Amino acid sequence: MVSDSENYVAANTSLTVTVTAARRNQGYWGRVWTRLLRDWGTLAAISIIALILLAAIFAPLLATHDPTQGSVLGRLKGFGYNGHILGTDETGRDLYSRLLYGSRLTLITGVLPVLLALIIGGFLGVIAGYFGGLINSLIMRVMDVLYAFPSVLLAIAITGMLGSGVTNTILALTITFVPPLVRISETVTSQTRAMDFIEVARSSGAGSFTIIRFHVLSNILAPVLIYATSLISISIILAAGLSFLGLGVTPPNAEWGLMLNNLRSAIWVNPAIAAFPGLMIFITSMSFNLMSDGLRRAMDLKL
Amino acid sequence: MWFFILRRILYAVPVLLGVSIIVFTLVQLSPGDVVDILIPPEAPEEVADALRKQYGLNEPVYIQYFIWLGHLLQGDLGTSIFSGQPVGGELASALLNTLKLAVPAAILGMTSGIILGSLAAFHNGTWLDRLFSAAAITGVSLPHYWVGIVLVVAFAVIWNVLPGQGMGPDGFPATWEQIRHLILPVFTMSLIPMGVVSRLVRATVLEVIGRDFVTTLHAKGLLNRRVLMHVSKNAAPAVLALMGLQFGYLLGGSVLVETVFNWPGSGNLMVLAVFRRDVPVLSATIVVLAAIFVVINIVVDILQALIDPRLRR
Numbered sequence: 194m195v196s197d198s199e200n201y202v203a204a205n206t207s208l209t210v211t212v213t214a215a216r217r218n219q220g221y222w223g224r225v226w227t228r229l230l231r232d233w234g235t236l237a238a239i240s241i242i243a244l245i246l247l248a249a250i251f252a253p254l255l256a257t258h259d260p261t262q263g264s265v266l267g268r269l270k271g272f273g274y275n276g277h278i279l280g281t282d283e284t285g286r287d288l289y290s291r292l293l294y295g296s297r298l299t300l301i302t303g304v305l306p307v308l309l310a311l312i313i314g315g316f317l318g319v320i321a322g323y324f325g326g327l328i329n330s331l332i333m334r335v336m337d338v339l340y341a342f343p344s345v346l347l348a349i350a351i352t353g354m355l356g357s358g359v360t361n362t363i364l365a366l367t368i369t370f371v372p373p374l375v376r377i378s379e380t381v382t383s384q385t386r387a388m389d390f391i392e393v394a395r396s397s398g399a400g401s402f403t404i405i406r407f408h409v410l411s412n413i414l415a416p417v418l419i420y421a422t423s424l425i426s427i428s429i430i431l432a433a434g435l436s437f438l439g440l441g442v443t444p445p446n447a448e449w450g451l452m453l454n455n456l457r458s459a460i461w462v463n464p465a466i467a468a469f470p471g472l473m474i475f476i477t478s479m480s481f482n483l484m485s486d487g488l489r490r491a492m493d494l495k496l
Numbered sequence: 497m498w499f500f501i502l503r504r505i506l507y508a509v510p511v512l513l514g515v516s517i518i519v520f521t522l523v524q525l526s527p528g529d530v531v532d533i534l535i536p537p538e539a540p541e542e543v544a545d546a547l548r549k550q551y552g553l554n555e556p557v558y559i560q561y562f563i564w565l566g567h568l569l570q571g572d573l574g575t576s577i578f579s580g581q582p583v584g585g586e587l588a589s590a591l592l593n594t595l596k597l598a599v600p601a602a603i604l605g606m607t608s609g610i611i612l613g614s615l616a617a618f619h620n621g622t623w624l625d626r627l628f629s630a631a632a633i634t635g636v637s638l639p640h641y642w643v644g645i646v647l648v649v650a651f652a653v654i655w656n657v658l659p660g661q662g663m664g665p666d667g668f669p670a671t672w673e674q675i676r677h678l679i680l681p682v683f684t685m686s687l688i689p690m691g692v693v694s695r696l697v698r699a700t701v702l703e704v705i706g707r708d709f710v711t712t713l714h715a716k717g718l719l720n721r722r723v724l725m726h727v728s729k730n731a732a733p734a735v736l737a738l739m740g741l742q743f744g745y746l747l748g749g750s751v752l753v754e755t756v757f758n759w760p761g762s763g764n765l766m767v768l769a770v771f772r773r774d775v776p777v778l779s780a781t782i783v784v785l786a787a788i789f790v791v792i793n794i795v796v797d798i799l800q801a802l803i804d805p806r807l808r809r
Contacts, residue, residue, distance in 0.1 A: 338514030341786045341793075343748030350782045353770035354522040430639045434752050437641055438767055450639075457645060457756075464649040471642025479637035486633070 228491040235487025238480040245477055249296040258287035260294040260447050270463075280466055282452065283459050288466060291447040292473060298448040299474070302359060302441060303429030306366030311421045314371040318378025319413070323386055323405055333379065336372040344369045348431055352440040362441040366432055370424055377420045381413040388412075416494050422485040426478035433474045449474050497801065500808045504797050508790050515786045516568065519779050520561050526775065529553055533577055533773050568783065574776035578769075583780040586765065591784070594761035596669055597753070598746040600682045605689030606739050612690070613697025614728075620702060628694065635691025644684040644756035651680060661758045681757040685750065689742040696738050700731040733800045733807065740796030744789040 219227065229235060248255060257278065264285030272280050279288040321332040342350065351365035385391065386409070394404050433450030435441035442448035444455075452470040460467045531547045548554050552563055567574065573583040609632075616628040652660030664677040704710065704727050713723045751763030758764070762781055769777035801807045 334510070335514070337511055338518065341511050341515050341790050342518075342782075343745045343785070343789055345745065345749030345751060346782060346785055346789075349751060349766060349770070350519070350522060350778075353766070353778055354526040354775075356527060426637055430637075433639060434641060438751065438755055440767075440770065453639075453642060453645070460645065460649050460653055464653055467645055467649065471639055471645065474639045474642060475637060478639065479634065482633055482637045 225491045225493075229487065232487050232491065234483055235491070238483035238487065241476065241480040242484060245296055245480075246300070248293055249300055252290075252293040252297060256287075256290035256293050258290045260286060260290045261445050262286060279469060280463070282466065283455055288469060291452060292449070292469060295447040295449045295452055295470065296473070296477075298359065298436075298442050298446055299429065299433055299450070299477070302362045302366070302432035302436075302448070303477075304425055306363050306432070307370055307421055307424050307428050309363070309367040310370035310374050310424075311417070313367070314374025315378045315417055317371070318375040318380075318417075319382050319405060319409060321375065322379040322382025323401070323409060325383065325386075329379070332375065336375050339368070339372045344427070345431065345434070348435060349438070349440060352435055357435075357440045357443055359442055359446075362432060362435050365435070366428055369431070370428065373424065374417070374421060378413060378417050381416050382409055385409050385412045415492055419485060419489050419492065419494055422481065422488060426481040426485070429474065429478045429481065497808060500801055501798055504794050508794055511790055512787060515790070516565055516783060517561070519783050519786075520564060522782075523775055523779050524557060528773070530577060530775060533775075573780035573784070576774055576777045578772045578774045578777070583777050586777065587762065587781055587784060590760060590762040590765040590781075593663060593759060594747060594750050594754070594763065596663075596678065597681050597685055597750060597759060597761065598743065600678065601685035602689060602739075602743045602746055604682060605686030606693050606742070608686070609690045609693025610697050610735070611694075613694035614701050616694070617698045617701035617705065625698075629698065632691045632694040632698070635687045636695065637691075638687055640684050640687050641752040641756050643687060644681065644753055647680045647684060648756070663759055681753055681759055684756070685746060685753050689739075689746065692742060693735065693739060697731065697735055700734050701727060704730045729803065733804045736800055736803070737796055740792050740799075744792045747792075748785045748789055 257276065264281070268281060268283060268285045270277065270281045270285075272278070277287045277289065279292070282288050282291065317332050321329040339347065347369045348365045351368060352361050355361045355364070391404060391408055394408055399407075432441060433448070433453070436448045436450030437454045439451075439454060442451050444451065449470040453467065453474075456467040456470065529548075530551055531544050531553065534547065535544060545554075552560060555563070571584065573587065575581070576583050576586060579586070612628045612631060616625040616632075619625050648660035651658040658679055659677050660680060662677065664674050665671065667674070669675055669678055707730075710723060710727060713726060747762070749763070750759075750761055751767060753759070754761045754763040755767060762785060766778060766781045768774070769781065797807075
């Protein structure tokens with residue numbers, strides 16, 4: 194009996210060994226992929242993000258009611274009232290449909306600023322890190338000034354002065370996220386620039402553009418992208434926060450932060466209703482955080 | 497060391513100048529000016545022009561900037577359009593109220609963050625690590641303004657045991673009535689620093705434990721307690737830098753929590769100024785909060801250099 198189980202273990206071990214040996218040749222991205230497929234938490238987070246994205250795209254098909262159609266009589270009703278799955282909000286609009294439509298603006302105002310900041314910040318950071326000297330000082334000192342503002346303060350300063358609305362929210366958050374992305378891309382670029390293969394490329398006659406395009410970008414893309422994904426959750430919380438303060442998306446648009454703001458006064462009537470928009474913000478930002486952490490582990494990066 | 501401190505302080509001067517330029521630019525870009533807010537749109541053009549002259553708005557933009565900067569440097573933060581009072585006084589009392597939240601929230605969030613993070617690192621891979629790491633990632637993912645609302649619903653609406661709005665009696669929080677008002681907002685505010693600090697502490701401690709010198713210390717038979725001292729000294733600079741940043745965020749980013757709890761702090765003042773289009777109050781609050789943030793960063797840099805001489809470049 195004992196020897197049987199020992200045999201079983203032995204057979205199993207040899208199997209594992211062959212599997213590892215086979216995987217040894219799959220290259221960096223192959224290993225990343227394998228690690229990712231084993232990480233259930235990250236896969237779940239990615240699936241949730243995919244679901245929220247699909248819900249945002251197909252909101253018109255999934256919604257049961259017009260998200261802006263209110264009703265004077267049916268205000269702040271509970272679950273299942275008159276066909277409203279999650280009840281109604283303070284003007285009698287269907288909460289479920291508004292949550293569906295709300296995901297659109299929340300995702301746009303949350304994700305787009307990080308993307309824009311990635312492009313602008315990545316560009317400035319690579320320029321600063323690659324060319325160094327005066328250009329580096331100029332770019333980095335300007336970033337130091339922007340760093341003097343805590344992120345929430347900077348975002349409120351911009352939307353507060355320029356006015357609320359989707360465009361100004363995106364603008365404000367983009368400016369808020371440019372400095373950290375410049376800093377990280379500058380750091381990894383100057384690290385890459387000190388490598389021998391850059392020297393080799395230069396001595397073989399490659400110009401700055403070619404070196405940046407083929408050698409620098411391929412080396413800095415992974416860490417900078419991962420860092421950017423870690424900012425998405427902060428951006429979503431901040432974007433919804435701006436709308437919550439009344440400085441972001443304007444009524445009657447559906448947006449989770451704005452809905453939270455509107456439903457705040459309803460907590461005395463129907464406390465459960467105020468929970469949903471916040472819960473959605475939490476689930477979305479948590480999923481982005483888990484995805485970012487998982488990708489970082491799978492890519493074996495230290496930032 | 498003195499040279500380092502001096503250089504660090506001198507370096508803040510251009511940064512602060514840059515801050516003033518950004519805030520002034522934002523004021524310039526904001527739609528309308530003071531006069532548009534003060535007088536009705538149907539007022540005669542001569543009245544508007546006279547007022548513009550009085551406020552110095554007919555000068556070229558760069559002259560306006562230098563006048564404004566001159567007033568700032570003399571400690572004159574301007575006059576509130578809404579109340580007609582000097583901004584300085586309003587801002588000082590609002591800042592004091594924000595400190596009442598930020599200081600206990602920083603202490604609570606950072607100590608619990610350090611404890612959770614180091615426990616997770618020292619028990620790397622166990623269920624304790626997974627539990628604490630999950631708590632940390634939840635802390636950074638929660639929209640804290642929503643947590644505030646949920647806490648108000650639970651403790652103020654449903655159970656009615658703690659106040660959910662306002663600050664209670666003025667003055668240094670010493671009586672039970674004042675402390676009761678602090679509990680919910682302080683807990684809400686401490687969530688983010690708790691999550692952020694514990695994540696960084698875990699990563700840094702894990703990295704330090706993996707270094708060769710720790711193996712050497714263990715090999716020569718040093719007590720775990722003594723090794724811990726070496727580890728924490730090596731992990732301290734990074735953690736300290738983050739804690740400084742987080743404290744600055746608590747001061748400058750208290751807006752959301754203050755709005756939820758109706759707390760009369762600097763963030764609340766700022767949001768009110770936005771809706772009243774009270775540009776002098778808004779710009780002064782932003783400049784002062786950013787300046788405080790810069791000062792906090794200087795203090796943190798100096799503390800870091802005190803712990804780690806390698807940073808005194």
